[in-house]
Amino acid sequence: MHEPVKDSLVETLVDDRYFVRSLVARxxxxxxxxxxDRRLDRDVALKVLYPHLAADRGFLRRFESEAKSAARxxxxxxVxxxxxxxxxxLAYLVMEYVPGRTLRGLMDERGPLSPRLALAxxxxxxEGLAAAHDAGLVHRDxxxxxxxxxDNGRIKIADFGLARAVSTSTNTGTLVGTVAYLAPELVTAGGADERSDVYSAGIMLYEMLTGRQPFTGDSPIQVAFAHVHSSVPAPSALCPGLxxxxxxxxxxxxxxxxxERPVNGRALLGELRHIRTSLSDGELDFRCAPHPDGSPASSGSPTEALSGATEVLTGAGAATSVIDTSALHPDVAGGNSTEVIHRSGNPTTVFPAGGRPGSHDGGRGTDDYPAEENDETYDDGDDDGQGPHRRLSKRDERALARHNDREAHRPQMSLRSGKPRRRGIxxxxxLAVLLAGAAFAGWFFGAGPGALVSVPDVSNxxxxxxxxxxxDAGLTYTTDEVFDEVVAAGLAVGxxxxxPREVRRFQPVTLLVSKGPELFPVPNVVQRTLEAAGADLQEADLTLGAVTEEYSESVAAGSIISQxxxxxxxxxxDAQVNVTVSRGPAPVEVPAVTGLGEEAAVEAVEAAGLKAxxxxxxxxxxxxxxxxxxxxxxxxxLLERGSTVTLTISLGPRMVEVPNYVGQRAESARADLESRGFTVxxxxxxxxxxxxxRDQDPGAGTAPEGSTVILKVV
Structure with a gap:
């Protein structure tokens, strides 16, 4: 059995402030x-980037900027x-520590969820996405x-802005985001906005309801192309009855x-809550049957969770995980109910003191105790001879006992006769007051200011x-101007x-009027470095677009020539601004000066803009x-202007000794001369x-290497 390798950061102090206690996830x-956090004495989640990302200066700049945006x-x-x-x-991010588990862990454990739990x-x-979208942030993952x-029942979404930091700090066109939840436009165009988050949320809802992802494949690219070329099927196709x-x-x-999607999380939130209030209890509690293999079909495992799953043991020892829905919107949370999710997969609902749904007496039924399905019955002794005795449950027995007790204490006659006429009046x-109140209430809530009406769709x-x-719908309204990327200025956005949410007529409605898209002025980035230009554009809520390079005699290399x-x-x-970056002066052609005299060669090199x-x-x-x-x-x-060309000057030919060959055989004399570098x-x-x-020219002595020696042969 191998001992686990200890992480090098565990039990170290990061930045003289954060003492690392344990590794949570990779x-x-x-x-x-x-x-x-030793300064504030609190637990935090410390996210430490991998070394290859921490070494990327461009990524670190984007990482720091996105962290500041997320912190707001x-x-x-x-989270x-x-x-x-x-x-x-190293480079790190400090986040709120959330002890508990991930939604992936719950889905892997339970498989398909009931619509009530999935919608909660x-x-x-x-709601978290809507708040982020309102603040100009897109999650992307x-x-x-x-x-x-x-563990306390709260639900939080993590890692805002980090996918953007990766995708915008590299220029490789890499798709960032888990492929199973990837919006089609991220595959085809690479750009993401609030509607990309809405798409991913829709895929996640599909998986919660059915226990499966809509698209699977042998490779991530197959899944990505399925998102582009196929429509997500209806969940009821996999789970009839939804x-x-x-x-x-x-x-x-x-x-x-x-x-064709909701424009952002805020638009989706309104429709989501409307659906939750409009579905019946049966529709909300319906649960897709487990798949034939008996296990949820969700793929993947929890990654980058801030903590592990925390369990609560019931009296029988069965582990359950508790999700508190009281923190949700009061109109849709169903009161203060807390749904307890058993590991067996059978949901039960723990109801507060207010009573159980469907009862008419505060949740107590006809007595003060809950019904007992296996209560024994008793014989009331009323045998009419027509059949077996009628037997009552213990619940009915207790109700009958209380009724008899009330009847035993009820007076059989009044000790004071009173004035019947006055009592009649x-x-x-x-009765008249009650009837008038009922009539007023009926009018008020039926046709008056308290009547429910559907808000009309006035977009565009x-x-x-x-x-x-x-x-015409009986609604009073005020107007408010908002920026909108789609609806033209002066028209109603919604x-x-x-x-079509239903509201009471007396409730105020705000008519949202488009001011058109919000526009941002382009800053002047000419003569700025590429790095500085990117920071200027980000500060102006714009992005750096295509970067081209050109030679320039006047702008230093690395600086921007034009935009x-x-x-x-x-x-x-987030519109793109394209820039042209200087590569410095254009290179020059090296002149050929071999064979020229030294002075002429130097002049030719310097005339070309080079140094000799x-x-x-x-x-x-x-x-x-x-x-x-x-x-x-x-x-x-080609050389950069001002570069050096080195010239080597000739000493002329080397002088080589010529022996006297007179009287020698011509063949041997010729061979010897050629070996010395002469032409014969x-x-x-x-x-x-x-x-x-017989004779030679030149005679014995020396001659330039490579010169010609004439042999006269008899």
Whole structure:
């Protein structure tokens, strides 16, 4: 049995503040540790980036910026970002520590969830997304592994902005986000907005209801293309019996065209809560039958969770996990009920003192005790001879006993006769008041200001027409202007509450009027470095687009020559600005100066914009005369202006000894001369019959290497 390898960060102090206690999880970008903040004496989750990401300067800049944006988001359903830091050896993020488990753990354990539980979980997740979208943040990696179920019943979504930090700090086109929940536009266009989060949330709801993901494949690319080319099926196709409203909700969230989805988390939240209030108890408590293999079909395992699962033991010793729905929206949470999820997979509901649903006496039925299915019966002794005695349950027995006790204490006659007429008048007046109150209540809640009406859909209509529709529905409204990326300025975006939610007529409705898309001026980034330009554009809520390079004689290498669009142009949020970066002066062609005299060669090199350097050592050359350039480095090609070309000067040919060959055989003389580097010419005298050298030119002495020696042979 092998001992586990201890993590090197455990039991160390990070940045002189955070004492690392244990490793919690490892994920695709980082490791998560449980640590103690020694300055504030509290437990925190320490997310430490992997070394290859910490070494990427571009990523660290984006990581720091996104951490600051996420830290500004404070919401009960979002894991809080407390601190971030970069040291010489690591980069880290400090987050709120959430002891509990992930939604993935719950789904792996239970398989398909009931719509009641799935919608309660989604309510918290979507409310957190809505708050983030309102703050201008997009999650980009919504999945069960990033939904944390705390021990105290709270539901939180984690890792806002980190997927954006990865995708925007690298220019590789890598898809960031778990492929099973990837929106089609992330595969085809690479851009993400609030509607991409809505798509991922819809896939997650599908998986909670059915226990399976809509698309599977042998490789991630197959799943990604399925998201692009296929429509997400209705959950009821896999789980017959699910409410049609749930099918519509999933299909709306997972439309392939982002324009056909809810515009953001806030729009989805309104419809989600409307569906929760409109479904019957039977539809909410329906649960998809387990799959034939007996196990949930969800793929993957929890990654980057902030803590492990925490369990609560029942009296019988069975482990349960508790999710408190009292923290959810009061209109949709169903009171203060707490749903207890048993590991056996059979949900029960623990109801508060207010009573059980369906009872008419505060949850006590006809007596003060809950019904007992296995109560024994008793014989009341009323035997009429027509059959077996009628037997009552213990519950009925207790009710009968209380009824008999009340009857035994009821007076059989009044000790005072009173005035019957006065009593009759009082009864008549009381009945009249009750009837008038009932009539008023019926009018008030039926046709008056308290009547329920559906908010009309006024999106993309003129403000006057929208006001007319609201007035015809008996609603009073105020107007508020909002930015909108889709609806033209001056037209109605919608209402708050959103259509088709039912409200009382006396409730105020806000008519949202479009101001058009929010526009941001383009800053001037010319003469700025690429790094500084990226920071300027991010500060202006824009992004750096395509980067091209050009030679420039006036702009230093690495600085921006030009930009498109031009400065002060108004663009939409996160629009791209393309820039051209200087590569410095253009390179020049190296001139060929071999064979030129030294002075002429130097002039030719300097005229080309280069520097000439004469090598200190001259060399002999059989072909280049003394004082001329015998070699140059480099000999050709392109060089940056001002670069150096080295010239080597010739000493002329080397002088080689020429022996006296007169009287020797011509063949041996020729071979010896050629071995010394001479060129040999033979002139035959009288036919050269003897083959002997009679004369030579030059004679014995020295001659330049490579020169010609003439042998005269007889």
């Amino acid at each position: 994920g695709g970008m980082s490791s998560v540790y449980l640590a103690t 988001l404070s919401h009960p359903h979002v 809080g970002v407390l601190d971030q830091g970069i040291t010489d050896s 979980l989604m309510d918290a997740v979507v 919504v999945k069960p592994e990033n939904v944390l179920l705390a 409410a049609e409203d749930l099918d519509d909700l999933v299909r709306w969230c997972t439309a392939k065209d982002p324009e 009082l009864v008549a007046v009381l 209509t003129a403000v006057e027409e929208a006001g007319t529709q609201l007035g 209402t708050d509450p959103a259509a 498109q669009p031009l400065p002060d142009t108004l663009l939409r949020l 350097a004469v090598a200190p050592d001259k060399v002999n050359s059989a072909s280049v005369p003394a004082g001329a350039v015998v070699a140059q480095t480099p000999a050709s090609g 010419e033979v002139e035959n005298l009288l036919g050269g019959l003897l083959g002997l050298v």
